[in-house]
Amino acid sequence: MGILSKSLIELRLAREIGDKESLVITPFNRMAMDADAIDLRLGSHFLFPPLLSEDAINVAGKKSTANDLSIHIPYGGKLILPAHQTVLGMTLEFIKLPFDLSGQILTKSSVARNFLVIETAPWIHPNYRGCLTLEMANVSNSALSLESGMRIGQLIFMTIDEPEIDTLLSGSYIGPVRPESPMNLQRHPH
Amino acid sequence: MNSVDGARHDASSLYKFIDSVILPCAVKSHFSYTSPSRKFFEFISQLGIATKDHVARLSRELDAGLLATNPNDFSLRAQELATLRYSWFDLHKYIKPAADAHTLESPVPLVAAMTARLRGLSGFENVRFAIVHTNIVNYFQLSPNYVRQLAVQISKIVDGPPIFPDDLAIVGLPYSQSNAVFLNTLLAHEMGHFSFQKRSEQQRLSAPFNTIFNRHQVASFSNQDYVRCHQLVVGWLEEIYCDLFAIRLAGPAFSYAFIEFFALTRSNPPVEFSASHPPLGLRLREQARLLQSSSEPWWPSMQKLPNHYTELLSQTVTMQDSEFSWKNAINGRVEQEALACFFEMLDEPGKAVQEIFGEFDPEVRAFSEQFGTVMDYLSFGVVPSRLIIGYTAVTPSGTVLLNAAYSFYLNKLDTLLDRLSTTDCDCIQCRANWAERVEMWTAKALEDVTANGYTLKISY
Numbered sequence: 019m020g021i022l023s024k025s026l027i028e029l030r031l032a033r034e035i036g037d038k039e040s041l042v043i044t045p046f047n048r049m050a051m052d053a054d055a056i057d058l059r060l061g062s063h064f065l066f067p068p069l070l071s072e073d074a075i076n077v078a079g080k081k082s083t084a085n086d087l088s089i090h091i092p093y094g095g096k097l098i099l100p101a102h103q104t105v106l107g108m109t110l111e112f113i114k115l116p117f118d119l120s121g122q123i124l125t126k127s128s129v130a131r132n133f134l135v136i137e138t139a140p141w142i143h144p145n146y147r148g149c150l151t152l153e154m155a156n157v158s159n160s161a162l163s164l165e166s167g168m169r170i171g172q173l174i175f176m177t178i179d180e181p182e183i184d185t186l187l188s189g190s191y192i193g194p195v196r197p198e199s200p201m202n203l204q205r206h207p208h
Numbered sequence: 209m210n211s212v213d214g215a216r217h218d219a220s221s222l223y224k225f226i227d228s229v230i231l232p233c234a235v236k237s238h239f240s241y242t243s244p245s246r247k248f249f250e251f252i253s254q255l256g257i258a259t260k261d262h263v264a265r266l267s268r269e270l271d272a273g274l275l276a277t278n279p280n281d282f283s284l285r286a287q288e289l290a291t292l293r294y295s296w297f298d299l300h301k302y303i304k305p306a307a308d309a310h311t312l313e314s315p316v317p318l319v320a321a322m323t324a325r326l327r328g329l330s331g332f333e334n335v336r337f338a339i340v341h342t343n344i345v346n347y348f349q350l351s352p353n354y355v356r357q358l359a360v361q362i363s364k365i366v367d368g369p370p371i372f373p374d375d376l377a378i379v380g381l382p383y384s385q386s387n388a389v390f391l392n393t394l395l396a397h398e399m400g401h402f403s404f405q406k407r408s409e410q411q412r413l414s415a416p417f418n419t420i421f422n423r424h425q426v427a428s429f430s431n432q433d434y435v436r437c438h439q440l441v442v443g444w445l446e447e448i449y450c451d452l453f454a455i456r457l458a459g460p461a462f463s464y465a466f467i468e469f470f471a472l473t474r475s476n477p478p479v480e481f482s483a484s485h486p487p488l489g490l491r492l493r494e495q496a497r498l499l500q501s502s503s504e505p506w507w508p509s510m511q512k513l514p515n516h517y518t519e520l521l522s523q524t525v526t527m528q529d530s531e532f533s534w535k536n537a538i539n540g541r542v543e544q545e546a547l548a549c550f551f552e553m554l555d556e557p558g559k560a561v562q563e564i565f566g567e568f569d570p571e572v573r574a575f576s577e578q579f580g581t582v583m584d585y586l587s588f589g590v591v592p593s594r595l596i597i598g599y600t601a602v603t604p605s606g607t608v609l610l611n612a613a614y615s616f617y618l619n620k621l622d623t624l625l626d627r628l629s630t631t632d633c634d635c636i637q638c639r640a641n642w643a644e645r646v647e648m649w650t651a652k653a654l655e656d657v658t659a660n661g662y663t664l665k666i667s668y
Contacts, residue, residue, distance in 0.1 A: 034596050035584050044594035045656040046601070062655075090240060090312040093655075112591040112652065147589050149652075186629035193589040193645060195652040 022119070022175040024051050030116065030175075038183065041175070042114035042147070055172040058123065061108035061149055062166045064089040064097060065197035086199055091166045098163055099134075099156045106197035107136075107152040110167060114147040118181035123150055124172045133158035136171055145184060148194040212270055215282070218289050219267045223260055225293070229300050230256035232307035240310045242319075244338040247373055248306055252299065254370040255359060259292055262366035288365045295362050302350060302378065305340035313386040314339045315395070317654035319379075321606025322396055322457055324658055329564055331407070334375045337399065341383035349398035350378040351405055377402040389647045389654070390614050393465040396458040400450030409449060409560055413442050416556060420549050433542050440546040441553065444486045449557035451491050452498050456565040459575065459607050460506050461614040463495045467517050477524060480535040481547065489524060490532050496521040498558065503567045506611075509576045515618045571607040578604050582612035587623040591649045593656035606658045613650035617643055 030041035050057040066087040121142035135155045233249040356372040363369040379398040454462040477489030500507040534543040585592035
């Protein structure tokens with residue numbers, strides 16, 4: 019396993035979509051690339067968790083989405099996240115990984131130093147496609163102002179030893195562009 | 209209660225009413241509305257404040273006993289209050305629907321893409337569209353002239369009312385379609401109505417109408433008959449104009465949305481004129497003719513993507529004028545003359561639309577070169593806002609994206625479903641879920657190529 023350099027990332031980005039080794043990052047800004055990573059920006063859609071109408075959320079069970087609160091903050095607008103509050107957000111960038119790469123999203127250090135945690139499930143599997151869900155938590159004692167379009171995280175890519183070629187798309191979340199509650203796209207019962 | 213007390217009560221009641229009407233406009237500075245919506249709220253708010261100031265002044269005059277001594281003045285002011293109340297009743301209809309249409313419930317990327325294209329045309333550089341929801345399953349354009357006239361009516365009474373912003377149009381869509389992309393392409397037709405009014409096309413059509421009407425020498429027609437005939441012909445031509453405008457603005461996606469919305473594939477398209485609209489079959493025929501016959505037509509690319517919608521478009525092209533008729537024969541003399549004039553003038557809308565957009569459509573060539581790649585991206589479940597074609601990155605235009613994605617939805621959805629290990633059935637629910645997801649990817653792509661840049665550049 020090795021981490022992809024800037025030039026290798028660019029080579030992958032230049033491959034056509036039908037190429038099994040193609041990598042997609044869109045919208046793409048070359049200025050956002052570091053030697054071994056690319057900056058990701060905060061998207062426009064947010065999902066606030068519901069106020070509880072029961073004793074606790076059953077994490078293993080199917081969750082009701084009826085009381086989720088969707089928010090849209092147009093590009094350049096601001097979302098105020100109160101102290102000790104959580105919200106689901108998305109990256110502005112839509113990512114498609116090839117069969118032989120994994121990804122990991124890291125919080126930008128300047129964001130982390132404001133005590134904003136953006137990711138608790140940072141690993142991205144091969145063949146994943148979609149905007150990346152950010153499980154954002156303000157763990158500071160102050161409200162934080164977040165701007166849609168601000169740089170919020172960094173994505174690094176790692177090659178996999180002996181990857182399996184799987185032409186089918188699988189996983190619970192395929193191609194999300196807005197934050198989704200758990201299990202939204204599970205196969206429905208017949 | 210004497211008449212002064214009654215007038216004071218009426219003034220207070222109107223003041224309270226306006227207060228409650230403009231309450232939703234308090235959100236006007238909220239960033240969850242597009243700039244045109246905020247402009248509309250600002251206008252209503254300022255109009256409300258000017259009206260309230262006037263009513264408050266009137267109340268002070270009543271308190272001071274200035275009006276009670278002059279019965280004529282008193283009666284005039286009472287009439288003014290009634291006029292203001294009824295003007296605000298009219299405005300009332302559009303405020304909550306505009307407040308409901310915030311960016312989460314509006315097709316912002318689609319409207320931004322179409323607006324951006326329109327702004328590139330001469331005479332439309334500053335146009336912007338505020339969106340409102342409707343309860344009915346239909347689309348409409350609220351004439352800026354109508355709102356402007358209401359404001360003028362109010363301005364005759366109150367001091368310093370705001371002027372309705374130039375180039376601000378208000379278009380309505382069914383609330384259920386909120387942020388959908390494909391069906392909401394029908395908004396392009398409503399933008400056509402705005403263009404028709406802005407360019408005073410009605411007046412431009414009057415000259416050829418009069419020439420044809422006079423040539424027909426319908427001596428027995430009264431002035432009322434003439435007016436009715438003119439009204440019918442211009443009204444029908446306006447609808448054709450808006451359809452052709454929509455195709456030049458949005459491409460064949462407009463015709464696809466038109467067919468889908470009116471469910472025209474289920475039976476033969478209607479062939480009867482109504483007082484307000486030409487028959488759907490005729491409208492579709494004119495759309496198909498434009499798609500086939502312009503200098504650089506969409507049709508060759510569309511033929512590479514055959515489906516039951518393009519098949520219907522092919523069929524309607526061959527329909528003859530004689531197949532279309534007035535819906536009933538009662539008192540049909542004027543209507544028959546209107547039909548004769550209408551068919552003689554049927555080229556006029558196309559000419560007027562070509563004046564705006566020019567002869568060639570650069571989007572047609574871009575579509576023919578890129579639609580296959582856009583569809584490939586969608587079949588792999590990827591947002592197609594940055595295409596790699598021959599190792600080169602290409603950013604498709606909003607029009608290319610919209611039309612390629614709509615074609616994918618009509619022709620190639622199965623190529624996506626076949627790639628999913630989670631969907632092993634072909635039931636209606638699965639198809640609907642994935643069709644919705646394709647629409648979301650299209651909206652995201654439109655946002656990537658248009659809306660985000662648009663937000664920064666011109667504060668949409």
